[in-house]
Amino acid sequence: MPVYIGLDIGGTKCMVAAADAAGRELARARAETPTGLREGLDLLHAMIARVAGDAPIAGIGAAIGGPLDYATGLVSPLHQPEWRAVPLKAIMEARYGCPCAVDVDTNVAALGEYRLGGxxxxxxxxxxxxxxxxxxxxxxxxxxxxxxxxxxxxxxxxxxxxxxxxxxxxxxxxxxxxxxxxxxxxxxxxxxxxxxxxxxxxxxxxxxxxxxxxxxxxxxxxxxxxxxxxxxxxxxxxxxxxxxxxxxxxxxxxxxxxxxxxxxxxxxxxxxxxxxxxxxxxx
Ligand SMILES: [Zn+2]
Incomplete structure (x- = not known):
């Protein structure tokens, strides 16, 4: 059964969750956000592996601080100074072979609240x-x-x-x-x-x-x-x-x-x- 992955990448903590095709959450992981870019990306990949297990990944969505370009998925989150012009969308799509949507955390939260908050x-x-x-x-x-x-x-x-x-x-x-x-x-x-x-x-x-x-x-x-x-x-x-x-x-x-x-x-x-x-x- 394919899963969908949600990433909430904050300046102090990261949360990663896997959900089924009905949007029901199957697993979740949470960790402190490392300062370094390499360590941060490695941590995200490890957390994705933990929540997805052996299931194929059908899509990824990422919420992260701005500024960023949602069309290209280039991110430079203000409160993560080592992340500058990081091609987050391209990195995720190349590694997992599925579409990845990236947007400013408050936009993603707005859509979450609109679609799931009644x-x-x-x-x-x-x-x-x-x-x-x-x-x-x-x-x-x-x-x-x-x-x-x-x-x-x-x-x-x-x-x-x-x-x-x-x-x-x-x-x-x-x-x-x-x-x-x-x-x-x-x-x-x-x-x-x-x-x-x-x-x-x-x-x-x-x-x-x-x-x-x-x-x-x-x-x-x-x-x-x-x-x-x-x-x-x-x-x-x-x-x-x-x-x-x-x-x-x-x-x-x-x-x-x-x-x-x-x-x-x-x-x-x-x-x-x-x-x-x-x-x-x-x-
Ligand atoms: Zn101001």
Whole structure:
């Protein structure tokens, strides 16, 4: 029985899963991501061998940090400095003799959530709030892509800070006032001097306000029916975050329908499940 392989390649950890032709997961492996490129590729091949066993591989899908070119499958993930212009798609297709689809992790997660998370909206926005902030937009079942295939960066929209320490707000991209500088895991550490899990209720309310304003911006521009939030900060924040986001959006969203804002149905598996889905069905 042929299997489909999903790869979720992150800056700190990798997950690999094998699924059957119905998309049911058969086996999974997880490991720390090595710094070196050679070690990283060797590890992926070993993990694929472990989850696939003797079964022939019918397709591979990979979720990895950008920037990358999804058409050629050349990847240069920002948080893996030794991976530069790596032909991941070509490497996998040559080794396993099957198609390999590669995309930015947040796009893959968006498709995973859309196809497997019970979303029925034809305009669907997924945002991950994790170490950084990013997202993907699904329109009539297909990923929205920017000019020349560019990946939109939802975390780098401008949101005016309204917090106790505005002088500490600084984005890693170089701009002073991005959403990511206010509400991502790294941004929260810089602004509040502690990890998200240690925030007080008042501090969560500030983070929720900033996320709510950012999602209000996106609702005003794109009018999505459903917005799903994933990633460790969003899942960990839970209702403390979601309630504040909904209240901010309800108070500030005018002229466009108020989107249904939810937490991810797939939790930490959105990108991995999405990778299996693009292995089976492409984009
Ligand atoms: Zn930025």
């Amino acid at each position: 979303v029925t909206a034809d305009r669907f926005l997924y945002m991950t709030v994790s170490t950084g902030i990013g997202g993907g937009f699904v329109v009539d079942g297909s990923l929205y892509r920017g000019a020349g295939g560019a990946h939109p960066e939802l975390g780098h929209q401008s949101v005016p800070p309204r917090c106790a320490h505005p002088a500490r707000v600084a984005c890693e991209c170089g701009a002073p006032d991005c959403l990511e500088a206010l509400a991502s895991g790294n941004g929260i550490r810089r602004v509040y001097g502690k990890p998200a899990e240690a925030l007080t209720d008042a501090e969560w309310a500030e983070v929720a306000y900033h996320l709510g304003q950012a999602l209000r911006n996106l609702a005003a521009i794109y009018a999505p029916g459903v917005i799903t939030l994933g990633g460790g900060v969003a899942v960990g924040g839970g209702s403390r975050l979601l309630d504040g986001i909904r209240a901010t959006m309800a108070a500030h969203t005018r002229l466009v329908p108020l989107p249904d804002v939810r937490l991810s149905a797939l939790g930490y598996d959105t990108a991995l499940r999405g990778a299996i889905s693009i292995a089976m069905h492409g984009f």
